[in-house]
Amino acid sequence: xxxxxxxxxxxxxxxxxxxxxxxxxxxxxxxxxxxxxxxxxxxxxxxxxxxxxxxxxxxxxxxxxxxxxxxxxxxxxxxxxxxxxxxxxxxxxxxxxxxxxxxxxxxxxxxxxxxxxxxxxxxxxxxxxxxxxxxxxxxxxxxxxxxxxxxxxxxxxxxxxxxxxxxxxxxxxxxxxxxxxxxxxxxxxxxxxxxxxxxxxxxxxxxxxxxxxxxxxxxxxxxxxxxxxxxxxxxxxxxxxxxxxxxxxxxxxxxxxxxxxxxxxxxxxxxxxxxxxxxxxxx
Amino acid sequence: xxxxxxxxxxxxxxxxxxxxxxxxxxxxxxxxxxxxxxxxxxxxxxxxxxxxxxxxxxxxxxxxxxxxxxxxxxxxxxxxxxxxxxxxxxxxxxxxxxxxxxxxxxxxxxxxxxxxxxxxxxxxxxxxxxxxxxxxxxxxxxxxxxxxxxxxxxxxxxxxxxxxxxxxxxxxxxxxxxxxxxxxxxxxxxxxxxxxxxxxxxxxxxxxxxxxxxxxxxxxxxxxxxxxxxxxxxxxxxxxxxxxxxxxxxxxxxxxxxxxxxxxxxxxxxxxxxxxxxxxxxxxxxxxxxxxxxxxxxxxxxxxxxx
Numbered sequence: 001x002x003x004x005x006x007x008x009x010x011x012x013x014x015x016x017x018x019x020x021x022x023x024x025x026x027x028x029x030x031x032x033x034x035x036x037x038x039x040x041x042x043x044x045x046x047x048x049x050x051x052x053x054x055x056x057x058x059x060x061x062x063x064x065x066x067x068x069x070x071x072x073x074x075x076x077x078x079x080x081x082x083x084x085x086x087x088x089x090x091x092x093x094x095x096x097x098x099x100x101x102x103x104x105x106x107x108x109x110x111x112x113x114x115x116x117x118x119x120x121x122x123x124x125x126x127x128x129x130x131x132x133x134x135x136x137x138x139x140x141x142x143x144x145x146x147x148x149x150x151x152x153x154x155x156x157x158x159x160x161x162x163x164x165x166x167x168x169x170x171x172x173x174x175x176x177x178x179x180x181x182x183x184x185x186x187x188x189x190x191x192x193x194x195x196x197x198x199x200x201x202x203x204x205x206x207x208x209x210x211x212x213x214x215x216x217x218x219x220x221x222x223x224x225x226x227x228x229x230x231x232x233x234x235x236x237x238x239x240x241x242x243x244x245x246x247x248x249x250x251x252x253x254x255x256x257x258x259x260x261x262x263x264x265x266x267x268x269x270x271x272x273x274x275x276x277x278x279x280x281x282x283x
Numbered sequence: 284x285x286x287x288x289x290x291x292x293x294x295x296x297x298x299x300x301x302x303x304x305x306x307x308x309x310x311x312x313x314x315x316x317x318x319x320x321x322x323x324x325x326x327x328x329x330x331x332x333x334x335x336x337x338x339x340x341x342x343x344x345x346x347x348x349x350x351x352x353x354x355x356x357x358x359x360x361x362x363x364x365x366x367x368x369x370x371x372x373x374x375x376x377x378x379x380x381x382x383x384x385x386x387x388x389x390x391x392x393x394x395x396x397x398x399x400x401x402x403x404x405x406x407x408x409x410x411x412x413x414x415x416x417x418x419x420x421x422x423x424x425x426x427x428x429x430x431x432x433x434x435x436x437x438x439x440x441x442x443x444x445x446x447x448x449x450x451x452x453x454x455x456x457x458x459x460x461x462x463x464x465x466x467x468x469x470x471x472x473x474x475x476x477x478x479x480x481x482x483x484x485x486x487x488x489x490x491x492x493x494x495x496x497x498x499x500x501x502x503x504x505x506x507x508x509x510x511x512x513x514x515x516x517x518x519x520x521x522x523x524x525x526x527x528x529x530x531x532x533x534x535x536x537x538x539x540x541x542x543x544x545x546x547x548x549x550x551x552x553x554x555x556x557x558x559x560x561x562x563x564x565x566x567x568x569x570x571x572x573x574x575x576x577x578x579x580x581x582x583x584x585x586x587x588x589x590x
Binding site: 016019020022023026027029030031033034036037049094095097098100101102105106107108110113116117120123124125126127128130131132133134135150151153154157158161186211214215217218222233236237240245247250251254257258261262265266269 | 301303306307310313317322324335384390391396405407408423428430464468524532549563573577
């Protein structure tokens with residue numbers, strides 16, 4: 001009995017160790033390139049190809065200043081912040097109004113309109129940027145922050161509406177009736193009753209759309225040619241084109257672009273890990 | 284629809300119905316303008332020859348006939364298909380294995396979950412430029428610039444030094460590997476979430492019946508996971524077939540034939556040669572292919588579930 005037990009324990013320990021090594025290897029593969037990016041962003045052009053140590057012998061933070069000022073990253077960064085904040089705020093506002101109506105209010109064509117949004121998520125439209133670009137040119141909305149913001153609001157709307165509607169559907173009818181009897185208008189019910197209940201959904205929507213807008217490239221590339229309007233992603237591409245092998249400054253640019261989203265993600269991942277997949281599975 | 288809804292329907296006057304509609308108006312206006320209009324415009328322009336400005340010339344299905352014989356176009360679909368195939372097999376198998384490893388009583392579960400989702404959070408431009416340095420085959424003062432080649436020289440394997448991204452034989456595989464590095468966290472997260480919804484009692488019952496871990500995997504885990512696996516497969520196909528920004532930033536010496544994918548062809552026809560009709564025809568066909576493939580996957584997984 002004793003021998004059997006210890007063998008069982010040994011087997012379990014061996015198995016757990018193997019699983020840990022597997023997971024560790026995958027985690028290292030995820031982190032090593034990023035570690036190398038940050039490490040290299042702190043080196044100079046003279047040492048980057050000669051100093052092979054994991055932690056370099058001397059640090060040089062000047063690359064960030066170079067990228068920020070000469071590389072125009074201050075402008076790109078502020079543009080990215082502006083676009084991301086406006087689009088996410090717009091989506092939260094427009095989507096919660098629409099989702100509330102789809103879930104709680106009655107008007108003709110409600111279900112048809114709702115299924116239109118659902119269908120939009122199902123049908124892949126890989127080349128829709130071609131007619132979109134044509135339309136934006138006709139409307140003189142190219143090289144305009146407003147045009148880009150509106151396009152990106154449209155990109156995020158369907159999934160956000162669907163997510164919020166599933167949350168509003170779960171709101172007890174009694175709660176709504178009670179608020180109505182207390183004299184709340186529809187907007188007040190949405191603001192004071194429905195939205196607080198849907199806080200987890202809002203967190204996911206903010207998270208998901210922040211990543212989406214911050215990382216978006218194709219539309220920004222087509223619609224915003226002016227260097228003073230570029231967000232980080234297209235700015236970074238332009239910068240990489242002219243600083244091919246100036247790796248320390250290039251890596252500083254990458255770090256400036258990557259750190260905000262990684263920080264937002266790590267900060268908010270409690271919500272994302274739990275909630276985002278439900279959204280995706282529903283879609 | 285319960286009694287509540289009916290009572291309320293009786294009480295709501297007409298004016299309120301229009302006020303209710305105001306709630307969806309902003310969403311509908313944006314949707315009609317930025318989604319529905321371009322959607323129909325895509326089909327309309329695909330039937331015309333149009334340089335982007337001036338009048339359109341109606342050419343019927345000529346663009347589609349040209350497309351049928353366009354070898355670069357079909358090669359580009361093949362390239363994306365190859366990347367997708369690697370994503371469906373190696374990338375998703377890795378994601379599934381990692382999810383299974385995390386779906387047990389094990390320490391640092393949270394840590395792994397957070398780490399594996401960092402690459403998906405990064406933008407394709409960041410990932411592409413970063414990996415371009417790893418795979419770069421250039422030399423400076425007799426020294427390898429690329430990290431992989433430099434490592435190979437240091438490890439005493441200089442004959443393995445290779446033009447990873449310039450050699451047509453390795454370029455697509457390299458792109459697929461980087462794509463998998465960036466994407467496996469998505470599959471991992473969805474599959475893990477699916478695994479955690481499986482009732483533990485099923486495993487207990489199987490264990491009592493004397494089933495081995497291997498049999499439990501095939502007879503409990505896989506059938507229970509079928510819906511999630513289907514979703515992951517469809518998302519993988521849609522994401523990998525439309526890969527584009529990653530290639531643009533990874534292979535930055537300009538796009539060459541052997542790394543063309545459908546989206547680069549569409550963009551090339553549009554802003555490269557100003558053939559807007561042809562670009563739209565490509566987009567229509569590509570969208571139809573994606574829709575058909577994801578529909579087929581769904582149908583097939585339906586059969587699999589019944590079997």
